[in-house]
Amino acid sequence: MAELLSAAQMRAIEAAAIGTGTVTGLELMERAGRGVVDAVLARWPALADEPRRAVVLCGPGNNGGDGFVIARLLVQEHGWQVDLSLLGDPGRLPPDAAANHTRWCGIGPCHPLTDRSLGTVDAPPDLVFDALFGTGLARGVDGDAGFLLGNLEMLRADFGVRCVAVDIPSGLCSDTGRDLGNCPAVDLTVSFHAEKRGHRLSEGPGFCGHVTVADIGLPHDGRSHGSAAPVWLAEAPTAELLAKSPAGHKYDHGHALVMTGGPGHTGAARLAARAALRVGAGLVTLAVPPEAQAEVAGQITALMMLPLRDADALTDLLWDTRLNALCLGPGLGLDARARSLVEAVLPLRRAAVLDADALSLFRGDPAALFDLLHPDCVLTPHGGEFARLFPDLAGKMDAPGYSRIDAVRDAARRAGCVVLLKGPDTVIATPGGDCAVHSARYDRAAPWLATAGAGDVLAGLICGLIARGLPAAAAAETAAWLHVETALAIGPGLIAEDLPEALPAVLAAIGA
Ligand SMILES: NC(=O)C1=CN([C@@H]2O[C@H](COP(=O)(O)OP(=O)(O)OC[C@H]3O[C@@H](n4cnc5c(N)ncnc54)[C@H](O)[C@@H]3O)[C@@H](O)[C@H]2O)[C@@H](O)CC1
Ligand SMILES: [K+]
Numbered sequence: 001m002a003e004l005l006s007a008a009q010m011r012a013i014e015a016a017a018i019g020t021g022t023v024t025g026l027e028l029m030e031r032a033g034r035g036v037v038d039a040v041l042a043r044w045p046a047l048a049d050e051p052r053r054a055v056v057l058c059g060p061g062n063n064g065g066d067g068f069v070i071a072r073l074l075v076q077e078h079g080w081q082v083d084l085s086l087l088g089d090p091g092r093l094p095p096d097a098a099a100n101h102t103r104w105c106g107i108g109p110c111h112p113l114t115d116r117s118l119g120t121v122d123a124p125p126d127l128v129f130d131a132l133f134g135t136g137l138a139r140g141v142d143g144d145a146g147f148l149l150g151n152l153e154m155l156r157a158d159f160g161v162r163c164v165a166v167d168i169p170s171g172l173c174s175d176t177g178r179d180l181g182n183c184p185a186v187d188l189t190v191s192f193h194a195e196k197r198g199h200r201l202s203e204g205p206g207f208c209g210h211v212t213v214a215d216i217g218l219p220h221d222g223r224s225h226g227s228a229a230p231v232w233l234a235e236a237p238t239a240e241l242l243a244k245s246p247a248g249h250k251y252d253h254g255h256a257l258v259m260t261g262g263p264g265h266t267g268a269a270r271l272a273a274r275a276a277l278r279v280g281a282g283l284v285t286l287a288v289p290p291e292a293q294a295e296v297a298g299q300i301t302a303l304m305m306l307p308l309r310d311a312d313a314l315t316d317l318l319w320d321t322r323l324n325a326l327c328l329g330p331g332l333g334l335d336a337r338a339r340s341l342v343e344a345v346l347p348l349r350r351a352a353v354l355d356a357d358a359l360s361l362f363r364g365d366p367a368a369l370f371d372l373l374h375p376d377c378v379l380t381p382h383g384g385e386f387a388r389l390f391p392d393l394a395g396k397m398d399a400p401g402y403s404r405i406d407a408v409r410d411a412a413r414r415a416g417c418v419v420l421l422k423g424p425d426t427v428i429a430t431p432g433g434d435c436a437v438h439s440a441r442y443d444r445a446a447p448w449l450a451t452a453g454a455g456d457v458l459a460g461l462i463c464g465l466i467a468r469g470l471p472a473a474a475a476a477e478t479a480a481w482l483h484v485e486t487a488l489a490i491g492p493g494l495i496a497e498d499l500p501e502a503l504p505a506v507l508a509a510i511g512a
Helices: 009-021 025-043 043-048 062-078 097-104 143-159 202-207 266-276 290-297 310-318 336-348 356-361 364-371 385-389 391-396 404-415 455-468 474-489 498-510
Strands: 053-058 081-086 110-112 126-133 162-166 188-192 209-212 231-233 255-259 285-289 304-307 323-328 352-354 378-381 417-420 425-429 433-440
Touching: 009 025, 009 081, 025 043, 025 062, 025 097, 025 162, 025 188, 025 209, 025 378, 043 143, 053 062, 053 425, 062 081, 062 097, 062 126, 097 110, 097 433, 110 356, 126 143, 255 266, 266 285, 266 323, 266 455, 266 498, 285 290, 290 304, 323 336, 323 455, 336 352, 336 356, 336 378, 352 455, 356 385, 364 404, 378 404, 378 474, 385 391, 385 404, 391 404, 404 417, 404 425, 404 433, 425 474, 433 474, 455 474, 455 498, 474 498
Parallel strands: 053 081, 053 126, 081 110, 126 162, 162 188, 188 209, 231 433, 255 285, 255 323, 285 304, 323 352, 352 378, 378 417
Antiparallel strands: 417 425, 425 433
């Protein structure tokens, strides 16, 4: 699985490799610059047909150092014409960048960066390389550099100039994916060793264009770097994880119980239940208030149904330990009955997915919920529900350096259970700090998934996978991936009802 690195982790990896003496910083910088040139020519092979004109904007740190390498390779190995400008005093460059500045100065001029460094509109370049700031960006980009970054958008739109970000577009916080100021949207971002969190989180994907990672020869030894536990990019589940034993019967695959709301409010739970059944739970039962039984009975076949009057009845029902995964929230309601069901169920320590109303019920009193939660629970808030339960953490998400990853990790620790914060960058964390990001961006962008009922399906998928025996966090990660994969298989026009029905083809493609 691929790791998403913080800037501190990337620095620690580089420092460790340099510390062992297997590689020097200068060698890493050379590989980084070459990686960018190779990635550009791989993305646009026609650029190699004839010499081109490039502008390289170099910053005051090692990102700028990469820019000097890029400029040198383009001139010496490809015969390009390069206009290079440097922000800041060459005498204050860090050592590796200074060495590459010296080498560049033997080839071409290093102009001080001004508001004219992109050239004139009469003769726009073919490419602009943004090597101003990388993982060392500390604040928004202002002055002439900010002005130039702001103009890149116009160059791209009006003159078809291709813009390439070295490591990360300057202005984008590599830890949070937020624009610190004047971040340009580019066509291609070439990062090094591994993707940084900012390539995947929040606004980041909207700025990065296409992201590619250049191997600069650092070890992928799976060790955690820095003090924080690793963050993984959620990937496709394996066939083994989702396959069913040929000898098994339905009771081997668990029994999910999904609570519905009252009459006129049962659709969300029915959607969740159908998803749980489709993802392979052996049995799925809807627990329905007596007055909504007729409504539900007319809508289901393979799903089962039980009348459920109140919290006492639910407690009695759960004496049956074969009911091994619960789903509460979709359409459950915000009344006293709904709250009493949640409060009755959690002390029984049965694995449970809490979504939608089951979360909003505790607005204003989240500690009452946290006191009841246990590690086999999964909370699946969207941004609004997250803010209701964790208002302070949601507020901090605007603070510098504090990302969705930090917020969800803190939330999981506080709640004592798995938290999945929904979005195009879904973040899943455990109370122990394990964390995965499921990214529905770039080639997995699924905008049609933003539709009524899609969240209910996700809750049902998690519940069904837990019923099948997956641990809570693995169920959440797998469900997030299947949810998006199914949406991609359906495509435009998707409505939530389609999702469970399209799941068989997705499972078959995985080989389950
Ligand atoms: N040897 C290494 O450490 C390697 C580093 N690499 C490159 O080095 C980059 C990281 O280099 P650095 O840590 O030097 O950081 P950067 O080059 O991103 O920038 C740091 C410099 O910019 C200044 N600065 C930060 N934000 C500013 C702002 N908004 N306005 C004005 N000045 C600002 C800082 O004071 C510092 O001087 C990576 O992104 C990558 O491109 C690669 O060459 C691979 C090897
Ligand atoms: K950059």
